[in-house]
Amino acid sequence: MFEHVHVHPKFFYVKVFLALIFLTALTTAVAYVDLGYFNTVAALVIAVVKASLVVLFFMHLKEQEGMTRVVIVAAVLWLAVFIVITLSDRFTRHWVPSNGPWEGSAITAPQSE
Amino acid sequence: MSAEAQSATLVAEQFEDLEQQKSADTFGMWLFLVTEVLFFGGLFCGYCLYRNVYPEAFEAGSHLLKVTYGAFYTVLLICSSLTMALGVRAAQLRLKTSLTVYLILTWIMGAAFVFIKLRYEWYGDYLEGLVPGVHFAPHGENLEIIHHFHALLPHVSLFFLFYFCMTGLHALHMVVGVGLLTTLLIFTQQGKNTQGNYYWVEMVGLYWHFVDIVWIFLFPLLYLIGGRYV
Numbered sequence: 208m209f210e211h212v213h214v215h216p217k218f219f220y221v222k223v224f225l226a227l228i229f230l231t232a233l234t235t236a237v238a239y240v241d242l243g244y245f246n247t248v249a250a251l252v253i254a255v256v257k258a259s260l261v262v263l264f265f266m267h268l269k270e271q272e273g274m275t276r277v278v279i280v281a282a283v284l285w286l287a288v289f290i291v292i293t294l295s296d297r298f299t300r301h302w303v304p305s306n307g308p309w310e311g312s313a314i315t316a317p318q319s320e
Numbered sequence: 321m322s323a324e325a326q327s328a329t330l331v332a333e334q335f336e337d338l339e340q341q342k343s344a345d346t347f348g349m350w351l352f353l354v355t356e357v358l359f360f361g362g363l364f365c366g367y368c369l370y371r372n373v374y375p376e377a378f379e380a381g382s383h384l385l386k387v388t389y390g391a392f393y394t395v396l397l398i399c400s401s402l403t404m405a406l407g408v409r410a411a412q413l414r415l416k417t418s419l420t421v422y423l424i425l426t427w428i429m430g431a432a433f434v435f436i437k438l439r440y441e442w443y444g445d446y447l448e449g450l451v452p453g454v455h456f457a458p459h460g461e462n463l464e465i466i467h468h469f470h471a472l473l474p475h476v477s478l479f480f481l482f483y484f485c486m487t488g489l490h491a492l493h494m495v496v497g498v499g500l501l502t503t504l505l506i507f508t509q510q511g512k513n514t515q516g517n518y519y520w521v522e523m524v525g526l527y528w529h530f531v532d533i534v535w536i537f538l539f540p541l542l543y544l545i546g547g548r549y550v
Contacts, residue, residue: 212518214412224402231394231539235387238544250540258533265405265529267522272343275350282354286361293365294372 213270223264230257330517342519349523353530356493360534363489367482367541374475376468379546381479384450384458389441390543393433393535400429401532408525411518419514419521423505426528430498437491442484451484452477483542490538493531500524 234253242249262268268279335341371378407422445451448460456477463469469476504524507513513521 212412214409217406217409220402220405220409223405224398227398227401228395231391231398234540234544235391238387238540247545250544254537254540257536261401261529261533261536265401266526271346271350275347278347278350278354282357285354286357286364289358289361290365290368293369297369297372 220265223260226260227257230260330515338517342517345519345523346526349526353526356530360486360489363482363486364537364541367486370475370478370482371545374472374478375546377472377475378479380469380472381476381483382543382545384448384460384463384476385483385543386441386444387543389436390539393437394539396429396433397532397535400426400433401529403429404525404528408518408522411513411521414514414516414518416508416511416514419508420505423501423508423521427498427501427505430494430501430528434491434494434498437487445480450480452481456480486538486542490531490534493534497524497528497531500527 230253234250237249237253238246240246262279268276331338331341335344403422403425407419407426410418410422449455449457450460456473458469458473458476501524504513504521507520
């Protein structure tokens, strides 16, 4: 049984590990450089790359069957729907003038300086 | 023991064979991880929203955290992910001794994470008045570099609410992970993980790597926002 299981050499995992350590050092270093908005972008891009390395190689996504891959795509998709719809609500509220009851709630209050 | 007889003791009665059981178990585990993504997703969504509403306050809050702790945890978790992945490999190769060693190493790093977080970082945060609530009154380092700190204070408190909830939920997952590793160690000693059914180790591995991924996002989002160059 499991004769077909493909066992990776140890070095395969060590390579992924070294890449993750390098990216951790990189993300920390980048935070000390003033890039304006791109600090956040860089931090998120590096985090996504690191997460992808873990999912693809440590969690063996590359060797999973199709159904499992669909499940992972669904997770990312639903998380995106969750965040995008919530943020689109917040950022479009001022497009339509309103005196509704939520005008003065914490979420639409002007930012304090 | 013949291959058939050995296989029969490993396969639960609702499955045709080991292959089908493995595929069902793996699929179920990934499905569980999806619910976990959405479980943490609620906090990440709230975080995104309020960070956009109160960007200065979130940067100010982040500057009160110690990057050293965040970076140290990240390295610790990546090391534990490596030992976990090597543990799965050892289980695939049916190497009982290496599997035990890797599981113990992973266990130690997981327990160290929780211990250092609770004993040193959170306790330090508590001493610096960073716990949100009526007594929220930060008085640690870095306060002088933040402009208009007192005007931002109520929303800095909101940042720390997110900080404690997100790292708290993550630490809770670490505790569960350490518990799972303990169970795996017992099963390994009974020889259950090295007779061809390596996938229990793989399931716990999936969970462990997932918790690592959550931290990979928490580190830049909580510890590194707003840049450190000020």
